[in-house]
Amino acid sequence: MNKKLLVLSITAMLGLAACGDDGDKGADGNDGQDWTAVNQWFVDGQSRVTKAQELSVNNEAGAAKNIILFVGDGMGVSTVTAARILEGQLKGQTGEENSLSFETLPYVGLAKTYNVDGQTPDSAGTMTAMVTGVKTDVGVISQAEGVTRGNCASTDGQNLVTSLELAAMAGLSTGVVSTARITHATPAAAYAHAPERNWESDADLPDEAITNGCSDIASQLLSFDYGAGLNVVMGGGRRAFIPNTVTDTEGKAGKRLDSRDLTSEWLTKYTNSAYVASRDEFLALDPATTDHALGLFNSSHMEYELDRTTDGVTGEPSLAEMTAKSIDILQKNDKGFVLIIEAGRIDHAHHAGNAARALHDTIALSEAVRVAMEKTSEKDTLLMVTADHSHVFTIAGYPTRGNPILGLVKGNGADGQPAVTNATDANGLPYTTVGYANGLGYANLETGGDERYGYAAAPGRFDLNYVDTQSAGFHQEALVPLGSETHAGEDVGIFASGPGAHLVQGTVEQNHLFHVMNHAGSLVEKAEAAQSTSN
Numbered sequence: 001m002n003k004k005l006l007v008l009s010i011t012a013m014l015g016l017a018a019c020g021d022d023g024d025k026g027a028d029g030n031d032g033q034d035w036t037a038v039n040q041w042f043v044d045g046q047s048r049v050t051k052a053q054e055l056s057v058n059n060e061a062g063a064a065k066n067i068i069l070f071v072g073d074g075m076g077v078s079t080v081t082a083a084r085i086l087e088g089q090l091k092g093q094t095g096e097e098n099s100l101s102f103e104t105l106p107y108v109g110l111a112k113t114y115n116v117d118g119q120t121p122d123s124a125g126t127m128t129a130m131v132t133g134v135k136t137d138v139g140v141i142s143q144a145e146g147v148t149r150g151n152c153a154s155t156d157g158q159n160l161v162t163s164l165e166l167a168a169m170a171g172l173s174t175g176v177v178s179t180a181r182i183t184h185a186t187p188a189a190a191y192a193h194a195p196e197r198n199w200e201s202d203a204d205l206p207d208e209a210i211t212n213g214c215s216d217i218a219s220q221l222l223s224f225d226y227g228a229g230l231n232v233v234m235g236g237g238r239r240a241f242i243p244n245t246v247t248d249t250e251g252k253a254g255k256r257l258d259s260r261d262l263t264s265e266w267l268t269k270y271t272n273s274a275y276v277a278s279r280d281e282f283l284a285l286d287p288a289t290t291d292h293a294l295g296l297f298n299s300s301h302m303e304y305e306l307d308r309t310t311d312g313v314t315g316e317p318s319l320a321e322m323t324a325k326s327i328d329i330l331q332k333n334d335k336g337f338v339l340i341i342e343a344g345r346i347d348h349a350h351h352a353g354n355a356a357r358a359l360h361d362t363i364a365l366s367e368a369v370r371v372a373m374e375k376t377s378e379k380d381t382l383l384m385v386t387a388d389h390s391h392v393f394t395i396a397g398y399p400t401r402g403n404p405i406l407g408l409v410k411g412n413g414a415d416g417q418p419a420v421t422n423a424t425d426a427n428g429l430p431y432t433t434v435g436y437a438n439g440l441g442y443a444n445l446e447t448g449g450d451e452r453y454g455y456a457a458a459p460g461r462f463d464l465n466y467v468d469t470q471s472a473g474f475h476q477e478a479l480v481p482l483g484s485e486t487h488a489g490e491d492v493g494i495f496a497s498g499p500g501a502h503l504v505q506g507t508v509e510q511n512h513l514f515h516v517m518n519h520a521g522s523l524v525e526k527a528e529a530a531q532s533t534s535n
Helices: 003-014 040-054 077-090 123-132 163-169 207-211 217-222 262-269 279-284 319-330 345-352 355-375 512-521 523-534
Strands: 066-072 107-112 173-181 232-236 273-276 292-296 337-343 381-387 393-395 434-439 478-481 492-497 506-509
Touching: 066 123, 066 163, 066 355, 066 512, 077 355, 077 393, 077 492, 123 163, 123 512, 163 173, 163 337, 163 512, 163 523, 173 319, 173 345, 217 262, 232 319, 262 273, 262 292, 273 279, 279 319, 292 319, 319 337, 319 355, 337 355, 345 355, 345 434, 355 381, 381 512, 506 512, 512 523
Parallel strands: 066 337, 066 381, 107 506, 173 232, 173 337, 232 292, 273 292, 434 478
Antiparallel strands: 107 492, 381 492, 393 434
């Protein structure tokens, strides 16, 4: 074999060769082969390697001016995969070739999510690990494992320092954003400390907690006195901030029994402050003149992305809009900022067995990450995207390429071509590609979201031949009947870019994320220096 033919053979094996038109001579005179063309799969792979090689990021300690941590609550690997495909299909593609914004980040690792006392974790313990560097028990908010859950007296000496508190001590700006109640477990762990995640307002405190001086989570947001305090807080959960004698713009009463209106106290506590409760008010908020913004857009959790309205007193901003506004406010600080953002309702939709809403909220998270990537630089901003835990959400069967990810499975025939009819199980019934290992099971709700209270679990198989499984109201079948679908215990992905991102590699304990942030921003060192100066 001559040298030219040897080169061409290697090229072909590598996948560079692409067939030309049948019968045409290629550039080298060989029939049917255009050796000047290239295989797109190979090109895409090579371009990723080239891009990775070109990345030049300062990995020294303290190189990050800004830190942004995104948490997709309940966003396991199967959720990322399914959302990637759905987003691609919504764009008119087959879907599998699509990438969510954060899947393009150069560093990827896996986090082990178990809690100290739980093989399968909850959000309080997992988020505590991420923001304090210490693993703890199920249900515990930023306190060490020495506490007894729900017991205030056991908390003495157990408070852990969070990355948000360290940042504030160091003079950085701080923010926490969520589509869930801002007092819910994941966002609460950034700024509060409690042995019970459910102590969201004073109405939730048991007598023992009141006697022993524990504070509810909402009030702790107002008593956050590190540095200049919190600069941005946006999410749901208005009811924990207003008295039970007050009715909000949605016509819903507050929960507080102590008569405190924490929204008014926010305006009094901070100069250049603002409180907004709707998307219209949010859009009117001027980042240039606002240093402390509190946005509470729902009495409870914010709406799912599929159900979100944008107009009037009950309209809500998107996660991407809240991300953009938060960065605009925070980046005015020359020292930098730490911002924690949660897509909280992925988890809730999965608990209900409603894949459509879970995946659309994951896509909304991807859009928020894209905005953050555009508004910051990987040269001075550590950006990490991860999940607190997974769910028992599966992608199964052998659907053909491009089959609707929320649809019934249609496979390929013996000839490799897509089948015309649905694949069926041993009982002759069709089945969906995505489903759940446990939960309430099948429901097909004409209206409403994932609210399934009062529904009995519907285990087993159903005839889905004439059911629109891609509708927002469709809830997938489940194997084990439970009152709510559960979390799962497998590892979750970590996607990262910027200074310190090189530390996100391999399989790590979940509390490793705090130490990555601390390395990137030298948070402890800066906080200690600021404290010694002030003293």
